[in-house]
Amino acid sequence: MSNTVEAQLQDGSFQFLAIFLEGLPFIFLGTLVSGFLGTFLPRNAFERFLPKNKTAAVLVSGLLGAIFPVCECAVVPVIRRLVRNGLPASCALAYMLAAPIFNPVTAISTYKAFNDSWTMTGSRLGLGYAIAVIVALVMARVAHSTYIKASELEHAHDHDHPRTLTAAMHNSLKDLMDVGVYFAIGVTLTALLKTTLIDPTTDFWKGLAENSFAGTPAMMFLAFILSLCSTSDAFIAANLANFREAPKLAFMVFGPMMDAKLVFLYSTVFRWKFIFGLLVALFILTGASSLFVEYSLEQWKPDPPQIPLNP
Amino acid sequence: MPVLHIRLFGLLATIWGGVLTYFYVSMRVSKYLAENFHHFILLGGIGMIILGVYSIINPQEKEPSSCNHHEDHHHNHDHSHCCDHEHDHHHTHEHKHHDHKHENEHEDHESCCDGHHAHDEGHGPGVTYLLTLVPLLIAMNYTQDRFSDAGLARQGAYEAPPVSSAPFTREDLEKNVPKNARGEFQLSLVNAYYAGGDRELHQVLADLPVEIEGRLMEEKVNNSEGKRRRLYRTFISCCAADATVAGISLDFDTTNSEIPNQSWVKASGTLTFEEHQGRTYTVVKVNSMEKAEEPYSEFLQRNR
Structure with missing residues (x-):
């Protein structure tokens, strides 16, 4: 084995374990919650407190992350069970996409990472919420059977399963196994790409920093590959000192909604065709809106203070 | 889920939990994660071991009487022979992709009301073991707990x-x-x-x-x-x-x-x-x- 391959194996293994160890407890937490929710939450419980109006229901669902903060790993098994329990798919989609960004933990980490900047924090949370809601509202007009996997719909039939501890544990175990497989595939792919394809120290990557139109899609691609946790990715974005606002914002908005491991996690709930469409839509929406925010910030930036010539 | 599958999945959850607990106890976790994540590793590890062991010991519902379907049961097949209740057979969606097997057709499936019937759309234990344990074992074999030069x-x-x-x-x-x-x-x-x-x-x-x-x-x-x-x-x-x-x-x-x-x-x-x-x-x-x-x-x- 050549030294390069050996080094790549070492680094890939190191990064695989780092992401696996970091994510698995939260995946477990998510599946535990989902298993117990699926067992004990009365069917259609959400219909009781969500507004009857479809649009209002989606708008409210996008805000639920503020009350039930979850990272992107934990949210997938949770919404999977909620859909089975009767939560409208569009509301689940709004919650799934918005919650990893629109929650207090992410807000605080972004605020601290960007030196107490309300502008970046507000832009990130605002864009995350807006994009999640737009996608969900569009999908609310489409039959959910076209994007939710058939197997998930089959689970959503109208009868109660036994509400016992054993049933809840079995549901949690089943969810853990289903999601764990895709999590392992996603982490393997991420570690592989990070040790072979992506090298941010090269001139190519450095050159992208000078132009936001090139840097924004590049940073979304990087966020997709790096598969970072939404609660901490702001610290990475903030340290990408040479990039301007749009690439950093796109990195922090796109990553929690779509990354290499999430593609596989999403496939436990959604059809592959929809996941691909979602990827493209999020890429375009996030990129365009991030560039718009950067342009707007430049327009509204106050003039630099004038230094008096004769103090 | 068949009893054997639940036990095998329970064993796998116990192994994952064991890996997390091992990394915490051996302090190798400090080579991989920030300090504020360390306790999550221990809690996650113990939690998965509890889940796994519980599932190995209790692979099925012990009280068939708990199979008490309170609401209308919208299936196009007859469950009455395994659960003493009435079903009305209104079907709200098509079940083209699977058949609900009857009790005597279930492999190792003593309880027909285990919460899943035959909706096992996920991977079997073989695939799950392969896709999760192989990369984990490779990673544990090749890692040196740090980056190469x-x-x-x-x-x-x-x-x-x-x-x-x-x-x-x-x-x-x-x-x-x-x-x-x-x-x-x-x-x-x-x-x-x-x-x-x-x-x-x-x-x-x-x-x-x-x-x-x-x-x-x-x-x-x-x-x-x-x-x-x-x-x-x-x-x-x-x-x-x-x-x-x-x-x-x-x-x-x-x-x-x-x-x-x-x-x-x-x-x-x-x-x-x-x-x-x-x-x-x-x-x-x-x-x-x-x-x-x-x-x-x-x-x-x-x-x-």
């Missing part, structure tokens, strides 16, 4: 500091940075690294006597005479996958030290700044260097 370079070990303001002033330095017995400032490597990017600080800090702790590696920047080594620290937010490596140059007057690469050392000397190919690097002219104790955690945290 090439990996350190990719994480930025040889990068010049970004042009920015350093996070401290001379006043901060005098007030907050302790001195050793020789009167040298015990400066953090990260602060020394970032100082390279702040031209105003160069004049303030140049020629400062410092003692800096870090890990040794080969120097590849401006080292034609081979008298230099690199001292680095890794800082992270959550885990090693988001690591950035900050490195400064150690310049030895005569020959390099004999201390091997990857050792933890304390280097004492004079802080200087050097231009190379249009970028400014921090260089310490070393007077002495000694081995240092390895810290509990390899990493410095970004948000601290």
Whole structure:
């Protein structure tokens, strides 16, 4: 084995374990919650407190992350069970996409990472919420059977399963196994790409920093590959000192909604065709809106203070 | 889910939980994750072991009477022979992809009301074991709990500091940075690294006597005479996958030290700044260097 391959194996293994160890407890937490929710939450419980109006229901669902903060790993098994329990798919989609960004933990980490900047924090949370809601509202007009996997719909039939501890544990175990497989595939792919394809120290990557139109899609691609946790990715974005606002914002908005491991996690709930469409839509929406925010910030930036010539 | 599948999945959950617990107990977790994640590893590990063992011991519902369907049961097949209740057979969606098997057709499926019927759309235990344990075993075999030299370079070990303001002033330095017995400032490597990017600080800090702790590696920047080594620290937010490596140059007057690469050392000397190919690097002219104790955690945290 050549030294390069050996080094790549070492680094890939190191990064695989780092992401696996970091994510698995939260995946477990998510599946535990989902298993117990699926067992004990009365069917259609959400219909009781969500507004009857479809649009209002989606708008409210996008805000639920503020009350039930979850990272992107934990949210997938949770919404999977909620859909089975009767939560409208569009509301689940709004919650799934918005919650990893629109929650207090992410807000605080972004605020601290960007030196107490309300502008970046507000832009990130605002864009995350807006994009999640737009996608969900569009999908609310489409039959959910076209994007939710058939197997998930089959689970959503109208009868109660036994509400016992054993049933809840079995549901949690089943969810853990289903999601764990895709999590392992996603982490393997991420570690592989990070040790072979992506090298941010090269001139190519450095050159992208000078132009936001090139840097924004590049940073979304990087966020997709790096598969970072939404609660901490702001610290990475903030340290990408040479990039301007749009690439950093796109990195922090796109990553929690779509990354290499999430593609596989999403496939436990959604059809592959929809996941691909979602990827493209999020890429375009996030990129365009991030560039718009950067342009707007430049327009509204106050003039630099004038230094008096004769103090 | 058949009983055998539940037991096998329970065993796998126990193995995953065991791996997490092992990393915590052996303290290897400190090589991979930021400190504030360590307790999650222990809790997650114990939780998965409990879930796994519980499922192995209780692979099925013990009380068939709990199969009490309160609501209308919308299926196009007859469950009445396994559960004593009425179904009305309104079907709200098509079941084209599977058949609900009857009790006597279930492999090892004593309870027809285990909460899943025959909706096993997930992977079987064989595929699940293969896809999760193989990469895990490969990773555990090849990892050395740190980046290779090439990996350190990719994480930025040889990068010049970004042009920015350093996070401290001379006043901060005098007030907050302790001195050793020789009167040298015990400066953090990260602060020394970032100082390279702040031209105003160069004049303030140049020629400062410092003692800096870090890990040794080969120097590849401006080292034609081979008298230099690199001292680095890794800082992270959550885990090693988001690591950035900050490195400064150690310049030895005569020959390099004999201390091997990857050792933890304390280097004492004079802080200087050097231009190379249009970028400014921090260089310490070393007077002495000694081995240092390895810290509990390899990493410095970004948000601290």
